Amino acid sequence: MRLILLGPPGAGKGTQAQKLVEKYGIPQLSTGDMLRAAVNAGTDVGKRAKAVMDAGELVSDAIVNAIVAERIGQPDCANGFILDGYPRTLAQADAVEAMLAERGLKLDAVIELAVDDKALIGRIAKRAEETKSAGQPVRRDDNPAVFEERLREYYKKTAPLIGYYYAKGRLHTVDGMASIADVTTKIEKVLRSI
Numbered sequence: 416m417r418l419i420l421l422g423p424p425g426a427g428k429g430t431q432a433q434k435l436v437e438k439y440g441i442p443q444l445s446t447g448d449m450l451r452a453a454v455n456a457g458t459d460v461g462k463r464a465k466a467v468m469d470a471g472e473l474v475s476d477a478i479v480n481a482i483v484a485e486r487i488g489q490p491d492c493a494n495g496f497i498l499d500g501y502p503r504t505l506a507q508a509d510a511v512e513a514m515l516a517e518r519g520l521k522l523d524a525v526i527e528l529a530v531d532d533k534a535l536i537g538r539i540a541k542r543a544e545e546t547k548s549a550g551q552p553v554r555r556d557d558n559p560a561v562f563e564e565r566l567r568e569y570y571k572k573t574a575p576l577i578g579y580y581y582a583k584g585r586l587h588t589v590d591g592m593a594s595i596a597d598v599t600t601k602i603e604k605v606l607r608s609i
């Protein structure tokens with residue numbers, strides 16, 4: 416099963432991806448996690464991405480597409496994967512179609528987590544607080560000023576993907592304002608229906 420989780424930052428894509436990993440045993444491919452790992456490891460990609468990420472802007476399509484193309488070719492992706500935070504631009508959406516077509520594969524579904532902007536700011540503040548209390552480092556971009564930029568980038572560059580996938584008949588919208596368990600149940604219902 417090959418899925419895309421779509422939605423603004425803080426919509427719960429990572430949380431729901433984890434639930435799907437447990438249930439279906441396929442990996443979560445989070446481009447944000449991969450880029451943060453590259454930044455921490457100080458690789459060339461990490462060095463190029465760091466300032467852009469700290470500003471809440473999007474890393475170039477070329478960098479992100481190359482990371483994903485490499486990742487989906489790994490053996491643990493053979494039975495499927497959950498894309499979390501990718502694609503984020505129309506160019507990335509075209510790139511993923513091409514990557515899959517090259518391998519004779521296709522996407523099974525795009526699940527959009529629909530949430531209310533006002534709730535997102537609160538969720539991000541909560542995530543930063545919980546991470547801090549757990550003694551873990553708080554993401555540098557989980558602060559109100561950078562978060563606003565991330566949200567602007569989402570509406571400008573990523574939200575058009577909703578229409579793109581709707582037109583392809585692949586879009587399934589789930590109310591992301593419900594509890595974590597309810598959202599999981601709704602996603603599972605969608606997955607059973609396809």
Ligand code: AMP
Pocket residue numbers: 424446447448450467468469471472473474475476479499500501502503507556565
């Ligand atoms: P995330 O963890 O998904 O919120 O991503 C954190 C940051 O990584 C984003 O604000 C972007 O700077 C960068 N990033 C993650 N995924 C992508 C992507 N698909 N395209 C461009 N930039 C990305």
